[in-house]
Amino acid sequence: MSLAPVSAQGEKASWKQRLKAFFVERLGLEAVQSLAAKKTVPLHRCTPFYFLGGMALFLFLVQIVSGILLALYYKPSPDQAFESVRAIMTEVEFGWLIRSAHSWSANLLIGILFLHLLTTYMMRAYRRPREITWITGVLLLALFMAFGFSGYLLPWNQLAFFATRVGTAIVGVVPGIGHSLLLLARGGEEVTGDTLARFYAIHVVVLPLVTFVVLGIHLYLVQKHGMSIPERELARYGGPERVPSMPFVPHFLLRDIVGWYLALALLAALAALFPWELGEKADPFGAAPEGIKPEWYFLFMYQTLKLLPPYIAGFEGEVLGVLFFGLCGLVVLVVPFLDRGPRSRAVLNGLAAVAVAFFVVMTAWAFFPNPEQKVACIMLGTLLSFVSLTLLVPFADQRTPAYRLLIGLLGLLGLIFVGAAVWELIA
Amino acid sequence: MKGRLAIFAAVWCGMAFGSAVAGEKGSASGPSPSLPDDYSCKVCHWKDGELWNQETPTVSESELADDIHWQVGLRCHDCHGGAPSIEDYENHRTDESFHAIASPADIPGFCGRCHSKIEYMRRYTPSARTDQETEYWTSGHGQRLKESLEEKKVDKDVATCVDCHGRHGILAVNDPRSPVYPTHVGETCARCHSDEKRMAGRTYHGRPLGHDQYEQWQQSVHGQALLKKGDLSAPTCNDCHGNHGAVPPGIDSVANACGSCHAKQAELFSEARMKHRFEEIGLPGCVTCHGNHRIVQPTDEMLGMAKSAVCSRCHSPENEQYGAPLAGGEAAAAMRKAMEDLKQQIAEAQAKLAEADRLGMEVSGPRYDLRQAVDALTNARSLIHSFSLDRVQKALKEGLDVATNVNKRAEDALREHTYRRIWLAVSLVPILLVVTLLILYIRTLPIPEPTSPHEADR
Numbered sequence: 024m025s026l027a028p029v030s031a032q033g034e035k036a037s038w039k040q041r042l043k044a045f046f047v048e049r050l051g052l053e054a055v056q057s058l059a060a061k062k063t064v065p066l067h068r069c070t071p072f073y074f075l076g077g078m079a080l081f082l083f084l085v086q087i088v089s090g091i092l093l094a095l096y097y098k099p100s101p102d103q104a105f106e107s108v109r110a111i112m113t114e115v116e117f118g119w120l121i122r123s124a125h126s127w128s129a130n131l132l133i134g135i136l137f138l139h140l141l142t143t144y145m146m147r148a149y150r151r152p153r154e155i156t157w158i159t160g161v162l163l164l165a166l167f168m169a170f171g172f173s174g175y176l177l178p179w180n181q182l183a184f185f186a187t188r189v190g191t192a193i194v195g196v197v198p199g200i201g202h203s204l205l206l207l208a209r210g211g212e213e214v215t216g217d218t219l220a221r222f223y224a225i226h227v228v229v230l231p232l233v234t235f236v237v238l239g240i241h242l243y244l245v246q247k248h249g250m251s252i253p254e255r256e257l258a259r260y261g262g263p264e265r266v267p268s269m270p271f272v273p274h275f276l277l278r279d280i281v282g283w284y285l286a287l288a289l290l291a292a293l294a295a296l297f298p299w300e301l302g303e304k305a306d307p308f309g310a311a312p313e314g315i316k317p318e319w320y321f322l323f324m325y326q327t328l329k330l331l332p333p334y335i336a337g338f339e340g341e342v343l344g345v346l347f348f349g350l351c352g353l354v355v356l357v358v359p360f361l362d363r364g365p366r367s368r369a370v371l372n373g374l375a376a377v378a379v380a381f382f383v384v385m386t387a388w389a390f391f392p393n394p395e396q397k398v399a400c401i402m403l404g405t406l407l408s409f410v411s412l413t414l415l416v417p418f419a420d421q422r423t424p425a426y427r428l429l430i431g432l433l434g435l436l437g438l439i440f441v442g443a444a445v446w447e448l449i450a
Numbered sequence: 451m452k453g454r455l456a457i458f459a460a461v462w463c464g465m466a467f468g469s470a471v472a473g474e475k476g477s478a479s480g481p482s483p484s485l486p487d488d489y490s491c492k493v494c495h496w497k498d499g500e501l502w503n504q505e506t507p508t509v510s511e512s513e514l515a516d517d518i519h520w521q522v523g524l525r526c527h528d529c530h531g532g533a534p535s536i537e538d539y540e541n542h543r544t545d546e547s548f549h550a551i552a553s554p555a556d557i558p559g560f561c562g563r564c565h566s567k568i569e570y571m572r573r574y575t576p577s578a579r580t581d582q583e584t585e586y587w588t589s590g591h592g593q594r595l596k597e598s599l600e601e602k603k604v605d606k607d608v609a610t611c612v613d614c615h616g617r618h619g620i621l622a623v624n625d626p627r628s629p630v631y632p633t634h635v636g637e638t639c640a641r642c643h644s645d646e647k648r649m650a651g652r653t654y655h656g657r658p659l660g661h662d663q664y665e666q667w668q669q670s671v672h673g674q675a676l677l678k679k680g681d682l683s684a685p686t687c688n689d690c691h692g693n694h695g696a697v698p699p700g701i702d703s704v705a706n707a708c709g710s711c712h713a714k715q716a717e718l719f720s721e722a723r724m725k726h727r728f729e730e731i732g733l734p735g736c737v738t739c740h741g742n743h744r745i746v747q748p749t750d751e752m753l754g755m756a757k758s759a760v761c762s763r764c765h766s767p768e769n770e771q772y773g774a775p776l777a778g779g780e781a782a783a784a785m786r787k788a789m790e791d792l793k794q795q796i797a798e799a800q801a802k803l804a805e806a807d808r809l810g811m812e813v814s815g816p817r818y819d820l821r822q823a824v825d826a827l828t829n830a831r832s833l834i835h836s837f838s839l840d841r842v843q844k845a846l847k848e849g850l851d852v853a854t855n856v857n858k859r860a861e862d863a864l865r866e867h868t869y870r871r872i873w874l875a876v877s878l879v880p881i882l883l884v885v886t887l888l889i890l891y892i893r894t895l896p897i898p899e900p901t902s903p904h905e906a907d908r
Contacts, residue, residue: 066897112812119812119870269897277895281888288881295874298810 058246062271067256068417072142075135076245077279081286082132083238086170089125090227097177099223101216104179105304112301123294129171131286133320136164142414144358144375148251154359156248159241161356166234171318173226179219184305185315187222188214193328196341197349214307255418319390323382324348326389351378383407398447405440409433484511490539491526509618518622522574529560555599557610558583558592585695586611590654592695607648614638630693633676635686640664654698663687666744685711704742705735712736718835731772750793753834754786755779781839788846789830795853796823802860809867816859823853 036044046052064073096115098107111118140160143149149157176187191214195205210217252266260266269275303312317325327348331340354361354374362368387404391397412433419426485492493499497508514520519529527534531549532542542548551560562583564570571578586592591609598605614630621628629638640663642648649661667673667687675684690699690707699707705725709716719725719735728735739760740748751758755766764771765779799820806813826849833842 109812109814113815267897274892274895274897277888277892281885281892284881284885284888288878288885291874291877291881295870296810298812300810301812301814303814 059272060270062246062249063268064271064275065250065252065256066267066269067252067260069142069146069253069256071417072139072146072414073250073275074279074282075139075142078282078286079132079135079139080242081279081283082128082135083234085124085128085287085290086132087231089121089128092121093125094227097223099177099220101179101219101305104177104219105301108178109301112298119298120291120294123297123299124290126299127290127293127297129167129174130319131290133164133167133171133318136167137320138410138414140164140355141379141411145414145418146251146253147362148253149359149362150251151359153244153248153251156241156244157359158356159237159244161352162237163234163241165352166230166237168320170226170230170234171320173222173230175318176214176219176222177226178301179305180302181305181309181312182302182315184214184307185311186317187218188311189315189325190317190321191218193341193345196339196345198342198346253418314392316389319386322389323385326385329389379411380408383411398443398450402440402443402447405436405443409436409440412436485525488536489525490533490536491530493536493539495526513619516621516625516627517619518625519620529564553604554606554608554610555595555604557612558586561611582611582694585692588697589692589695590697607642609642613642630688632682632684632686633680635688636664636667636673636677639687663743666742670741670743670745671747672745699734704737708736714832715835718833722835722837724837727772733772748831750786750789750831753782753789755783756786759786778837781837784839785830785834785842788843788850789827792823792827792830792846792849792853795850795857796820796827799823799853799856799860802857802864806860806863806867809864811863811867813860813863816856816863819852819859820856823849823856825849826852 047056064070093111096107096111096118098104108122111122113119115121143157143160172187172190176183191205191208194208195201197204206212208218208221209215210221252263256266257263316322324344328341328344331344333340335343358371362371383404387400387407390403391400412429415429416433419429494501494506495508496502497510502508509526525534526532529549531547532545533539533547540548542550549560549563551557565578566580566583568578568580571580587596594605595608595610598608616629623630625631626633628634643659644661644664646661649659652659664687668677672684672686675681676686688696689710691697705716705719709720715736725735728738739752752760755762759782761779761782763769764774765776765782767776770776799816803813803817803820807817826845830842830845830849833845836842
C-alpha cells in the first residue's frame with residue numbers, strides 16, 4: 024500500500040502536496056486554514072489602527088529573539104554584568120546590533136502599546152463583549168512596562184543603578200505594604216547584586232511566562248470576537264453587515280508584513296545610527312550622577328513625584344502621588360465598566376484628554392529639565408501633541424467645524440515644531 | 451635695668467602667687483567656670499578689682515574662656531606661680547614661688563616648665579610632645595635669642611612661644627581659629643617676616659632674611675592649594691622650616707624638606723649624579739629649578755632647551771654656568787621631545803575616543819586603557835628627577851605603546867561606525883525593495899465585496 028495520496032483524477036501527488044498533507048493530517052491544520060479563509064478585517068476610516076496590535080506583536084517577537092541572543096552572553100552578577108554587556112557591544116559579532124535592536128524595539132513596543140491603548144479607547148473597542156480583551160490589553164501594557172523597568176538595571180551602569188534605587192524607593196512609599204514591596208523588589212534594603220539577580224530572573228523567566236499567558240488570552244479573545252467597528256462607522260454604513268471588509272489572508276496580512284518590514288528597517292537604522300549607550304559601570308558607593316532618569320515611559324510619573332510638595336493636607340506628597348497613579352491605573356483597567364452611558368462617557372473622554380495632555384507635558388518637561396533646553400522641550404511637546412491629535416482625524420467628519428479645528432490645530436503644532444527646529448538650528 | 455624689667459614682668463604677666471612648681475598643682479579634673487572670690491590675682495588684675503589702677507595690666511575671664519589651659523582647669527597661679535588665695539598673698543618681688551618674666555628670653559623656660567615635662571603633660575595628652583623648648587633653642591629664633599643674651603642685649607624682636615601661640619587665650623593647635631592652624635601659619639609668621647623694618651639687617655648664615663617670603667608663598671602652588679582650595683595637606687611655612695625648631699633648610703637638606711611630601715622625586719634626585727654636582731658647586735637641590743617660596747605648578751616647558759626651560763639656564767652654550775656640560779642640554783631636549791610625542795599621541799587618542807563616543811560607539815575599554823598612557827606620562831615626569839635619559843625614555847615608550855594601541859582601537863571604532871552606516875544602507879535596499887514589491891502586489895489584490903456580516907457590536 025502506497026503512503027502517497029492520490030488525487031481525484033488518480034494522478035500521483037507532487038512532493039509538496041504530500042508534505043502539506045502530512046502536516047495537515049497530523050497537526051489538524053484544517054481548522055487554521057478554514058479560519059484564515061473566513062477571517063476578514065473591516066474597512067473603514069479607522070482601519071489603520073488595527074495594524075497597531077500586529078505591530079506590537081512583531082516587536083515582541085523581536086524582543087524574544089534578540090533577548091535570547093543577549094542571554095547567551097549576558098552574565099547577571101554585579102562583577103560581570105557591565106563587562107559582559109560591554110563585551111556584547113564590542114567583541115561579539117553583531118552584538119551591538121542585537122543589543123541596540125533589543126533596547127530600541129522595547130521602547131518602540133511601549134510607544135506602540137500606548138497608541139494601541141489610546142486608539143482602542145477612542146474606537147470604544149472595549150464595548151461588550153470585549154471587556155476582558157481590554158483588561159488583558161491593559162495588563163499587557165503593565166507587563167511590558169515591568170519588562171522595561173527590570174531590563175533597565177541589567178547592564179549595571181551608573182544611571183540604571185541609581186534610577187532603580189529611586190524607582191524601587193517609590194514602591195516603598197505605598198502605605199502599609201510599601202516596605203515589604205521594597206524588600207521584595209530589591210531582595211534587601213539596598214540595590215545590590217541580589218537585586219540584579221532578582222531583576223534578571225523576573226525579566227527572563229517570570230514576566231515572559233505571565234506575558235505568554237495573558238497574551239494568549241488576549242489573542243484568543245481578539246480572534247473570538249473579531250475586530251470591533253466604531254459606532255460612528257456602523258452608523259455611517261447602516262449596520263455591520265454593510266461595512267466593507269477585506270480578507271485577513273492575504274490582504275491584511277500582507278499589509279501587516281509591509282509594516283513589519285518598515286519597523287525592521289527603522290530598527291536597523293536606529294541601531295546603526297544611534298547605538299544604545301552603555302555609560303559607566305555602577306558604583307554603589309559613588310555619588311549619584313547628574314540627570315538620573317527612568318525610561319521615557321515612566322517620566323510623567325517621575326516628574327510629577329518630583330514636583331509634588333513634601334506634604335499635602337498633612338499627608339506625604341510622594342505617598343499621595345503613588346496612590347494617585349495607582350488609582351489612575353485602576354481606572355484605566357476598568358474603563359469598560361465605567362462607560363455606562365453618554366454622561367459617564369463624556370466624563371471619561373474629558374479625563375482621557377487631560378491624561379494625554381498631562382502625559383505629553385510632563386514627559387517633555389522631564390525629558391529636558393534644563394531651562395536652556397526650552398526649545399527642545401517645545402519640539403518634543405509639539406511632536407507628541409501632533410501624534411496624539413492625529414489619532415483623532417479619522418473620528419472627525421470632513422468639512423465640519425470640528426474637523427477644521429483639528430486640522431488647524433495640527434497645522435499650528437506643525438508650524439511651532441518647524442519654527443522651533445529652525446530656531447534651534449540657527450541658535 | 452634688671453630690676454625694672456623684673457617689676458615690669460611682675461606687673462605685666464602678673465596674677466601669680468602660689469606653689470613652687472606651677473604645673474604640678476594644675477588640676478586635670480576639668481574646667482571651673484570662674485575664679486573664687488578670694489582669688490588673689492583678681493584684686494589687682496581684674497578690671498573691677500579693689501587695687502586695680504590704669505597702669506595695671508588686666509585679664510578677664512572672657513579673654514581666657516577659649517584658652518586651652520583654662521579649659522583643662524589651669525588657673526593663673528598654675529602658670530605664673532604665687533599664692534592663689536588672698537590670705538597667702540605675698541609681694542611678687544619677694545615671693546620666690548612667683549615666676550617672673552623679665553625678658554622674652556624667660557618665656558621658653560616659662561612655658562617649658564610644663565611643656566617639657568612628660569610626666570606632667572601626659573595627664574592631659576598621653577602622646578604629648580615635650581621637645582618644643584629644646585627644639586626652640588636650636589631654631590633660628592632661639593639661636594638669635596641666645597646670641598643676644600650672650601651679648602647682654604636681649605633681642606626683643608625675636609619670636610618666642612607667645613609670638614606665635616598668643617599669651618592669654620591660647621587656642622588648641624587644631625582649633626581653626628588658632629594662629630598656628632595650617633591656614634593661619636603663613637600670616638602668623640608674616641607678622642614678623644613680612645615686616646621690612648623688623649627684618650632689615652637680619653641675616654642667617656650671612657644671607658639676608660628678606661621680607662617677601664609670605665607674599666611669594668601666597669602665589670605659590672602650595673599657598674594657592676592651602677588658602678584657595680582649603681587643602682590642609684598643602685605645606686605652609688612650618689612644613690618646610692619646622693615649627694619650634696624653625697630654620698631655613700640648608701643646601702644639603704632642601705631635598706629632604708621637599709622630599710617629606712615629594713618622596714619619589716626626592717629619592718630619584720638623591721640617586722642622581724646631579725645631586726652630588728649640585729652639592730659640589732653649592733647649589734641647593736629642588737629650589738635651584740623650582741624656586742623656594744614661590745614654587746609654581748611645574749610644567750613641561752621647564753624641561754628642554756627652550757628659553758622657558760630651566761635646563762637652559764646652565765646647559766646652554768650661550769649661558770654655560772657651573773661647568774654644566776652641553777650633553778646634559780641635549781638629554782633634556784631629547785626627554786622633552788619624547789614627552790611631547792607621547793602627549794600628542796594621548797591627545798589624538800582622546801580626540802578620536804571623544805568622536806567615537808559622540809557617535810555612540812562603545813569605547814570605554816580603550817578609554818580605560820588610555821589611563822595607563824597618562825600614568826606613564828606622570829611617571830616620566832617624576833623620573834626627570836633622576837636626570838637619566840634612558841629611564842625617562844623607557845617610561846615614555848611604555849606610554850607611547852599604550853597610546854598608539856588606543857589610537858588604533860579608536861580608529862577602528864570610527865571605521866566600524868562608517869561600516870555600520872554602509873551596511874545599514876545596503877540592508878535597507880532589499881528591505882525597501884521587498885516593501886515596494888509587496889505594495890505593488892497588494893494593489894493588484896481586489897477587495898472582495900462583503901460576503902459575511904461582522905458580528906454586530908452590541
